[in-house]
Each structure stands twice: as C-alpha cells, then as structure tokens.
Amino acid sequence: MNKFVVNGLLFFVFFVFSSISQATLITNLTQAELDSGDFSNAEDHLVGGLLDINYINYKGYDWAWVSPVNIESFGGNTLYNPDLQKNWIFADKTLLTILKTELTIADFTADNGDIIQAAKFFNSEYEHVDSDNFRPDALSSELTDPNHFLADLLQGFETFYVREALTTGVAPSPIPEPLSILLFAVAFIILQSKLKNKSA
Numbered sequence: 001m002n003k004f005v006v007n008g009l010l011f012f013v014f015f016v017f018s019s020i021s022q023a024t025l026i027t028n029l030t031q032a033e034l035d036s037g038d039f040s041n042a043e044d045h046l047v048g049g050l051l052d053i054n055y056i057n058y059k060g061y062d063w064a065w066v067s068p069v070n071i072e073s074f075g076g077n078t079l080y081n082p083d084l085q086k087n088w089i090f091a092d093k094t095l096l097t098i099l100k101t102e103l104t105i106a107d108f109t110a111d112n113g114d115i116i117q118a119a120k121f122f123n124s125e126y127e128h129v130d131s132d133n134f135r136p137d138a139l140s141s142e143l144t145d146p147n148h149f150l151a152d153l154l155q156g157f158e159t160f161y162v163r164e165a166l167t168t169g170v171a172p173s174p175i176p177e178p179l180s181i182l183l184f185a186v187a188f189i190i191l192q193s194k195l196k197n198k199s200a
Helices: 002-022 031-036 093-101 178-199
Strands: 056-058 061-067 158-164
Touching: none
Parallel strands: none
Antiparallel strands: 056 061, 061 158
C-alpha cells in the first residue's frame, strides 16, 4: 500500500513539476482573468531589483522590451496588453519617437552581453526578443490589428511598453520554483521510507 502511495505522490509531483516548468508568464492573475482580459487585480512584478535586467530607465520612464512580435496571437503565443503588469502602458507617439531616435540596442544590452528584456512578463510562451530586429522601422508599442492590411508585416515588429519610473520598488511575491517542489517531494519520500524501515 505504501508503495502505491509513494508512486502516486511521485506521479503527482512530476505532473506539477512539468506543468510549472513549462509555464513562462509571470503574473499573479488567474487563467480566468487572463482569458477575460480583466487585469484589474494585476500586480507589477517588474520592480526595482529587475532594473537593467528586465527593463531600463531613461528620461523618467521605465522601458520594457516585451516581445519579438507585435500581435496578440502568434504561433501559439499570446502577447498581453501592458496592464497585465500594473502601471505599464503603451508608449504614446512622443515616447515611441524617443525609443526610435534616442535609444539603441546598446541601451538594452547588459554589461555581460545579455539583452535586457521582459518577454516572460507579457507573453504566454515567448521568453525572448529578436535583437537583430532592433531598428527604428521595426519598433512598436500598440499591438497590430490582425485585420490591418499590413498585419503580416507589422506583426513582426518588436514591442515595447513603458511606465513612469518607479521611485520605490516593492518586492514581487515569490514564485515557487519547480526544483523546490521536487526537493520537497524527495525529502518526503526519504522520510516515508525511513519510517517504513523503522516500523519493519
């Protein structure tokens, strides 16, 4: 009987581990809220500790490079509106001009050579951006209307969101990592087997 329980527990942990490890979107919202587009309970997970890792600061604004596409649905990915993270907005025309004329790929490149981007905060599947596509004529903010006659061209633009710069940051709620769950399960199994050996 104990072997059945342990095997069942292992299957459950493996299932949870697999599900969590495949999820990429960082949000506090439920799937129902995501599906309905109701982001009124959204928290901002892009906080001070992520400056120069997931976003940059320039001229009083935080700038996040959020997606290698500029359309809501593309290749199984959903690109969510900026309000998925509280306080983030689409760049208006003035801010988009700053992005296209003043900011460069160097501004979005960390000292270690990594690209500073926030794809996992706004995309259901994507965790990357296309640094080769950082050109003034291929940068956007507002999402492309899929019915637009140039949608096939515009959907490939890099997407950026902005917010007024934070003066103080609030640490995000910790997200349990799959490895932590796996370690807990292994410890539980070892404890169970030791208890079984003592009783035998």
